[in-house]
Amino acid sequence: MQVSMTVNGNAVTRDVEPRTLLVHFIREGLSLTGTHVGCETSYCGACTVLVNGKSTKSCTMLAVQAEGADITTVEGLASDGDLHPIQEGFWERHGLQCGYCTPGMIMSALGLLDENPNPTEDEIRHGLEGNLCRCTGYHNIVKAVEYAAAKMRGEEPAPAEWAVKS
């Protein structure tokens, strides 16, 4: 079947089998490998992208379902070499170790902050419940999202915990 959609602002059309999952369409069809395949059972969220602005697990959507949709992947965030505030937050607050879950975490956080620009720590933790990380224990991921939320509101992020003298 032929399917057309917009990915990171570019119109794309490809022939796909109906069983092609959106994540494979993105990775193998478009060679955008920033979107990761983790558990493949719809639990881990590593494959999260934005579909019409909503965080979506791209391993749990058929490419043909995305006909006409506007897709944003992690490659669509930085502009002219400048990191998006969420990417900057993960850098500044050490929000990753191995990095495998990171693109999904970032895309999930983007959807969350779009709905709720000033989330509490509790709201961030619940907002990311569809994304698993096996390295960090989540603490610095939450700090990274708090950093990004402040930046995106035009505020100065709170200093890193390790920079605060006790």
Add this chain to the structure above:
Amino acid sequence: MYPRPFEYIAPTSVSDAVRELGNADFAKVMSGGMSLIPMMKLRLLSPELVVDIGRIAGLDQISDDGDTITIGALVRHDDTSESDLVPAALRTAAGWTGDRQVRSRGTTCGAVAHADIAADQPCAVLALGGTMIAQGPNGTREIASEDFFVDVLTSALEPDEILTGIRLSKNGGGSAYDKLGRRGGHTDYAVAGASAHVSMTDGHIRSARVALTGVGTKPTLALGVMEALAGSDGSEASVAEAAQRATEGVTVLEDLYGSVDYKAHLATVMVKRAVLGAIANA
């Protein structure tokens, strides 16, 4: 992990979708796909045809019909959880379904039609006494919620029927839902959960409907609790006593998340919380 090959069609009317279902030997209806696609990837299900109802206009609304509301087949969990028209029990259940990504694509009708043994919204719909509206080749029929859930992952829908909406009464009373999630708190499917709807008269419970999820093979009415609550004063002591009958007549199943004794106990805790919540909301 790919599903086995299948044909895919996205009709633009319910009658076209029903006709496609009738023409195939093994077809499945897909709305959000949040349960169907994982099952197809695991090859627990390999339909020859997937009928995607996602392009059918008009099914994505919660309509206010006067004494009732109708939740259309494409209303997402997020929309159900945020609608002032929807009774509290179902709003809560929808807000605790899956995770953010699932709630933005999965549908309330899809979750109900899927009939998972530990799902949230079927339990709330059962407590609220919802009516399922199914469209098939011979037109539309209505199925009471207590007749809808048949067995594990099995509803009363025929293979060529589509659940086009769920009708709920707007008439008074209060409702609530509570659960312990498999990942703690309210996250993930229910280890055990309960939903209640109560109608009050002069400070007494006139009637109550209480449903369980996660403990048996399907969402089930807790008939013993309902009997004990009818006419009671709704005090914490009377609700706690009634809740002791939570699993009366229910075959409680052990699973990875708890023993029979643990889940039966948890059911009494959740029933008490749900009933007290419903009384507070009445």
